[in-house]
Amino acid sequence: MAGSTFGTLFRLSTWGESHGPAVGCVVEGCPPGVPLTEQIIQEDLDRRRPGQSRITTQRREGDEVEILSGVFEGVTTGTPIGLLVRNTDARSKDYSELKDLYRPSHADFTYQAKYGVRDYRGGGRASYREATGRVAAGAVARQLLAQRCGAEVVGYVLQIHDIVGQVDGDRVTREDVDANITRCPDADAAERMIAAIEQARRDGDSLGGIVEVVARSVPAGLGEPVFDKLTADFAKALMSIPAARGFEVGEGFASVQMKGTEHNDAFEMRDGKVRTRTNRSGGIQGGISNGENIVLRVAFKPTATITSEQETVTAAGESVTFRAKGRHDPCVLPRAVATVEAMVALVLADHLLRQTVNQIP
């Protein structure tokens, strides 16, 4: 089974290559009656769009979305939603000399090993451009969540390289996040992050980092044991993003050095509801949401594309050195926030629908 479909009830299928005519997706399973316009989707796409600031790639794509189906008179109809974004600023000739060369830590070699043929232009299907479809679909998911349960998803850059922001995940808003071009809502850290990214670009180098994402007002009861636990589906969703190398929920890796007496979240009654006093579990217990804020983190490696000279081999097995051309992000984090949020929204929308079967009558 091919791997370009995500979700079970709320399903996303993306298609498209970096330098093909267009990228896009089909969203299947969105219930009828959800308000949706191109403008709503466009707002999210603009946050992922290349060329949005001086610290991102300078490829200039308008990323204008067209709704091709599934929406009638401003609401979804329950039929598949086709979404299309034309590629307008591909410069394929930048890649012609990479045709037979395997860029280190890129997908060139593995695509060749897998398929025996590949569209080498701009990374083809492995390009971050594929995420356009994810973000567009995430906007649809977000509309569903807003309508059905009021859940909201806010992601932000927590760390770039060794610079860690201070963020209050329980209160931070999208406006806070978009207040600067790093999408780290700690203004002081953001300033240092910008400097580090610009220095990396000058050095022909690249940086990684951590995106944290918080989902608030998620009802208790979402997640399907034993394999489709919310933890598991979030992990899959976020680890499917290009350059993701690590995932954690709640205390995550730090829980390893805590004892049970330190890590357990005591239950108490609050406002007439069962609540936990602490939230070390990050809102998920036994793979099911418990009604507390869901807190996730994803680690991104430094971008594989660097303009320093690198050694590698060609398809013919010759050793060569090369320098990357083309337009690249020295640090993918600021643009990755929109994709992380989209994937989280998609998982929640899917599980919200999956949980409906348990609630009737």
Add this chain to the structure above:
Amino acid sequence: MAGSTFGTLFRLSTWGESHGPAVGCVVEGCPPGVPLTEQIIQEDLDRRRPGQSRITTQRREGDEVEILSGVFEGVTTGTPIGLLVRNTDARSKDYSELKDLYRPSHADFTYQAKYGVRDYRGGGRASYREATGRVAAGAVARQLLAQRCGAEVVGYVLQIHDIVGQVDGDRVTREDVDANITRCPDADAAERMIAAIEQARRDGDSLGGIVEVVARSVPAGLGEPVFDKLTADFAKALMSIPAARGFEVGEGFASVQMKGTEHNDAFEMRDGKVRTRTNRSGGIQGGISNGENIVLRVAFKPTATITSEQETVTAAGESVTFRAKGRHDPCVLPRAVATVEAMVALVLADHLLRQTVNQIP
């Protein structure tokens, strides 16, 4: 769609509760002609079995597996493989007073929120007993891998609480891992781990840790972009294990503080094959295996069951204090190794089959 099925072509469906009559699974999609006997499965089950050493729960289950279908004259037939393990040592009365109480950081509350009804005995479906089916299926997956590509999967305890073992993942064997009851192949660290676990039990407390797993001789080309990347499917597989809180591949979270020039794995020719000089990617690039060793880590929180007094609430909303009875693992890591290996083997078997469609003329 319910969540007790894992995999697409090589599929596992587990069923069973901790204190029901039995646990088991159905393995669908295993190709014909794979050698399989009850003895082969039993060897893996014995490594997950409760009561196997003084540092695990003292529940005594023989965990004897019966093959009910899909095997004829010692090989698989291509039809579904039904596997059954009877529960023989359930003591349900230990749990009768927990019937209306939500144990902190357990799944009691979330199962109730999700389903409105639950089998509270021994954690029901959320019990680690469910993993019996995973381990049994993992043994089948391992047989397939051995036959088709010689891949092998070795997991081990890397860390318990703050004690970190030194292990050479490229060479460690299952025999090394089973050399002591912790399943940490660093004998010195293992000794300290045992002491820490025994101390935790005496303190009415519990410990977490990290399991590392290495898959060797995996062919290049496995993994299905863009959502069913190998990274994504491993993340889902391992984050679906009870108590898992974090996942990483290769350098993982440590990659965040590396620069592109430090993290990229240069390609070179070695023995006539395209190889990477370093393996910071952990054997996966662009979500597809590159032929190097696959290196994964999963972080487990400390066991939620502790015998110290804890505060919580009941279904009726009353605040109470309680102490856990029953038989528990103060640290789940030594028994978790078999489950981690099983899940990794299942993902590899699934992707090995998925890749076959790309290889025919």
Add this chain to the structure above:
Amino acid sequence: MAGSTFGTLFRLSTWGESHGPAVGCVVEGCPPGVPLTEQIIQEDLDRRRPGQSRITTQRREGDEVEILSGVFEGVTTGTPIGLLVRNTDARSKDYSELKDLYRPSHADFTYQAKYGVRDYRGGGRASYREATGRVAAGAVARQLLAQRCGAEVVGYVLQIHDIVGQVDGDRVTREDVDANITRCPDADAAERMIAAIEQARRDGDSLGGIVEVVARSVPAGLGEPVFDKLTADFAKALMSIPAARGFEVGEGFASVQMKGTEHNDAFEMRDGKVRTRTNRSGGIQGGISNGENIVLRVAFKPTATITSEQETVTAAGESVTFRAKGRHDPCVLPRAVATVEAMVALVLADHLLRQTVNQIP
């Protein structure tokens, strides 16, 4: 993807061979709170059971079902329901001489061509014994339908060979159907059917026929365009039953010779609801139920096993003649009714759950 799983939200996986230790199934996705006992399932199994009358195979199976999981205190818990039926009267030696021989119009040759290995005893997986799991799961589906919408499914033998019964599908009950051993509720036709079946057995021959099934009180709105139309899923469900060769809904093949003015079902208001004046559509329009009775028919070929001498070839390519031994049904129709009903109930249960996502605010 292997083919032993049916359904998307209400899912059935069957496993087991005719002469293996047991047959059974896992039902995944049944919501919590549905009343279920072994007795309820047993009643349906007894209608499919071999040896139930003088016109069926004389293999004597008690077909006693054991619920292994997913039910607690008399109701489903939302977790997978494991069901087990031991085989007790297999006589494998009847089949040892068929080991290398391809019985005409059986699955011997095609299983060998597909898998390269097969359990030849009693037809192995291709045996009608596999339907045990379907019928058991169908009983669970029926419980769900009864609880959620009051829908009921009644099947009956409409025709055997050239003997056609007269049945009022809008009113016939299960009691009517079970009033005689043919399961044709037309007593006069039934008598002639029994005579024909007994004659066929004496002649070393076999008979086919048609089962009609009516689903009543099905709410309007079930069915998922464009591929998972109710018509399409019923067709798949019923054509997956051994020996099925044709399927139709409403007027079916007879509609071919009607004109639009004759076939269209005019809408009218009746009891405050939109109803059709006629029901030539058989309750399904555009692939979605319209609230009228659903009427389906499935054609079964004559049983492939006959005791007359037949010509065939062996695996080694030698021409041989042989006569079937073992115990067989000269006409599978009377026992097929339970399976047809089960499959229809499974499809309806699945679509009932699928429709829930469209109904929430």
Add this chain to the structure above:
Amino acid sequence: MAGSTFGTLFRLSTWGESHGPAVGCVVEGCPPGVPLTEQIIQEDLDRRRPGQSRITTQRREGDEVEILSGVFEGVTTGTPIGLLVRNTDARSKDYSELKDLYRPSHADFTYQAKYGVRDYRGGGRASYREATGRVAAGAVARQLLAQRCGAEVVGYVLQIHDIVGQVDGDRVTREDVDANITRCPDADAAERMIAAIEQARRDGDSLGGIVEVVARSVPAGLGEPVFDKLTADFAKALMSIPAARGFEVGEGFASVQMKGTEHNDAFEMRDGKVRTRTNRSGGIQGGISNGENIVLRVAFKPTATITSEQETVTAAGESVTFRAKGRHDPCVLPRAVATVEAMVALVLADHLLRQTVNQIP
């Protein structure tokens, strides 16, 4: 799970409404290296295109396809293939007075019952226009079949109303089929069919019929017991086509009146292969292809749209009479052939890929 996706390994997702901006599909899972151009797809689309002859609807669509992804330098790359066809001749105002009215035997009422909202223009998603995506994907499937096993699929009109053609399914070619505008390769019957269709149009009436389809050179071994039998998947595929009301394989409903001694297909050796002397099974035994020609038939009801006056009700429950406007097919059969072939090719492509996992060492 939404129903606009078909297939498991070779997967088709269609999207689009009759009067939306476009229709199209995504084909996922097509292996790399299959030759594909827009011209190849266009040839098949032209056979389904409205306005192609005087006996079809006069809506004028060029149905020009654009390949948006998944093809590079003339071959598939293994990534999803996005296909787009713009709608250019929709006349939505013909439908504005149908907005609140349920046309008899159309999907208007059932879509409303299901979704609570619908795009009423031209039948929306229920329009035969959706089949554009099916036919485009079928062209891809056909390319795969040609490359991998040489299988070919030929469909033709066998019957319209009471006029039955004489066709030799073992030898008929696409050229024979396209020799006249009915797509019945019996020239004499075709002439009468044309007259009958033209008479029906003059009468404000419509006609149904039967399409027969033959798949030749299909390897033995395709089909996945027990639910995804080839019979079952063909049944689903063909019964998902608008207006399909019946399905049969081989002798189909006629087998009911045959005895086992008459229906069984004796095996014999021919040209060194195991072959059947007769082909009453239509190429499928036990749900698996046996290497003989696959023979299927699908019955289509008369088109629901007729220009005679009809009675019905409105959404408000008022009784009304109306006459259909807009442009319609008085008989859908000539254009349905392309869709039937496409669905058969899609099923075969899917099962060809599914069978690969059984063939490796």
